[in-house]
Amino acid sequence: MNILALDLGTSSVRGLVLDADATPRPGALARRKVHLATGEDGTGTLDGPRYLACLAECLDELADAGHLRDVELVTASAQWHSVVPLDVDGEPLGPVLTWLDTRATPSAGAAGPTDLHAFHQRTGAWWHRGYWSVRLPWLRERAGTPAARFAGLAEYVLEVLLTEAPISVSMASGTGLLDLRRLDWDAEACDLAGVGPGELPPLAPMGWRGRLRPEHARRWPQLAGARWTVPVGDGAASNVGSGCVDPSRAAVTVGTSAAVRLIQPLPAGAALPPLPDQLWRYRVDHEHVVTGSAYSSGGNLFGWAKRELRLPEGAELEAALSRVSADGRVSANPRFGGDRPPGVAPAGSGELRGLSFGATAVDLFAGLMTGLCQLVAEDLALLESGVVQPAEVVLGGGAMAASAWWRQAFVAALAPREVRHQRHPEIGATGAALVALGRVADGARLGGIGRTDEAEAPNTVAGARPG
Template sequence: MNILALDLGTSSVRGLVLDADATPRPGALARRKVHLTTGEDGTGTLDGSTYLACLAECLDELAAGGHLRDVELVAASAQWHSVLPLGADGAPLGPVLTWLDTRPEPLPGARGPVDPDAFHRRTGAWWHRCYWSVRLPWLRERVGAPVGRFVGLVEYVLGELLDEAPMSVSMASGTGLLDLRRLEWDVEACELADVRPEDLPALAPHGWHGRLRPEHVRRWPQLAGARWTAPVGDGAASNIGSGCVDPTRAAVTVGTSAAVRLVQALPAGAEPPPLPEGVWRYRVDHEHVVTGAAYSSGGNLYAWATRTLRLPEGAELEAALARAAANLRVRANPRFGGDRPPGVSPAGSGELRGLSFGATAVDLLAGLMTGLCRLVADDLTVLESGVDAPTEVVLGGGAMAASAWWRGAFAEALAPRAVRYQRNPEVGATGAALVATGRIAEAAHLGGIGRTDEPGPPNTVVVDPPR
């Protein structure tokens, strides 16, 4: 059996074919960059139709290479928090609002939850611009046409491809409207969003599977019999793909953005463990939750520096960063894109301090990257307050694969914890495949995890026998 794993990210769409052991098939990776529209006002949007076309191109490329043969299961890792208004005919009424968009705000006179602490415990979220409780009323005021329904980006994409596309409990938890214990739309959250539960997407039941529509089977006949599984939020999938599936291991994942997270077992209906103030909690699936903190800055800091500064490249840059960090000149607030919840700093809140005529472009980059390391270390301490002991940390994600120096900077900031590194850059797709096959526990024994200073090729993921 082969598994097609889709990673529906913010900067790119990727399709990756893995074997039954979640090992990537050689050469079976298709990637398309997507254009994220950003602005000084906090805009962070994607075009839904263009995004769907990029995914279709990835499937075309994999099919042309013969990689979709024997695919029996399709898994997806998708960005949390996105929202797209649709008209009565199902057509988009505007762009997709991504997690990066900081413009939504409560309407004049709107009141938040009656008991904010209880609301946080039930939903794992806050009344905040990142969640649908604030986003839906704000969007209605701006769309200028009657809204038939709201969906996330992945529900829109899969709704165009499959016979049906209900919302998984993982994706629903990222809206901030889901009761995490009952796995139902939360009544108070819906009232804040000014939406009835029956007007929200249907929730996918445990074990749900979808199928391609007939018109798409003609385009990709290799997928005619494939079962499509409920999507997993990208952060949750990254934890699983990093081998961090219980409270003994925290995942620090840096892609376009960054996050630190812990996974815990929590069957539907069970009372959730205490939720520390200042961190969120979402669903991995019907049996697990993920708790953590996220940041709008990550690999995009490096991308900004590459565009803006005259930096050396490759080994020369790594050596220059090491020299700069030994005598760190620049201190930085890396909140270029504003805060993720519960913070409310707007886009454009980044700062550089300690600049002098002797400061170099590498000093600026070292300050920014080190600043993010420190934010993560502080929030991991908060996360650990809800578990029994300090955790081991596994670094993962494309930005971690690109810089050995940054991995070392994280190890220093997170000391004295043991810090390891998952060399596979496709942790989201791998994690989604493991969730889809019901093998979350086995992810604790993923291969490819080693010391932060160990070199290693990408895509080395194998599942070792449990120890």
């Protein structure tokens, strides 16, 4: 049996074929970059139909190369928090708001939750611009055509492809409207969002499986008999793919954005452990929760700095970074894209401090990267307060693979913890496959996790042609 794992990310959409043990098939990767529209006003949106077209191109490429033969299961890792208003026919009434969009504000005169602490403990979220409790009323106020219902990017895409597309408890938890214990929409959160029955996607039961619509089965006949599982939130999938599936290991993942997270087993109906005020909590699946903190800056900051500071590439940049003073000539606030919940700093809050005429572009770059390391270290200490012993840390994500110097900067910031590196570049897809198989615990035994100073292992998916 083969598994097709889709990664519905912010900067790209990818399709990856794995074997029954969630090991990537060599060369069986297709990806397309997607355009994220951003603006100084806090805009961070995607074009839903164009995104869907990019996914279809990935499937076409995999099919043409023969990689979709023997695929029996399709799963997905998808970005949390996105939302798009839909009309009665399921067509988008505007762009998709991503996690990066900071424009939503509470309606004038709107009151928040009756008990902020109880709301946070129950939903794992806050009454905040990053969640649907604030986003949906804001979208309604600006809609030219009234929305019939709302969906996340993943639900919109899958509704087009499949005969039905309920929302997983993982994706629902990222909306901020889910009761994490009861695994049902939270009445107070839905009231704040101003939504009633039929305006939210139906919640998928445990073990749900879907099928392609007939017209798409004709386009991709290799997938006609495949079972589709509900998507897993990207952060949860990345933890599993990083081998961080219990409280003994925390994942620090740096892709487009960055996050530090810890998974705990917690079946539906079980009492929720106390949740620190500064941390969020979402669902991995019906049996596990993930707790952590996220940041708007990550690989996007890395890419911006390399481009705008006109830095050298590859080994030349690594060598220049190795000569930067250990105490750091420049310090930085890396919140270029504003705060993720619960913070409220707007986009454009980044800062550089300690500049002098002796500061170089490499000094500025190092200050930005170590600034993010320090934010992660502070939140990891808070995350560890709820577990028995300090966690081992596993670094993962594409941006971590790009710089040995940055990995060592994380090692220094997170000391004295043991810090390792998951070198596999497709941790989200691998993690989503393991969740779909009901084998979350097997993530602890994934290959590719080693010392941060080890030479890079061969990339088993490197043969794929980039989009």
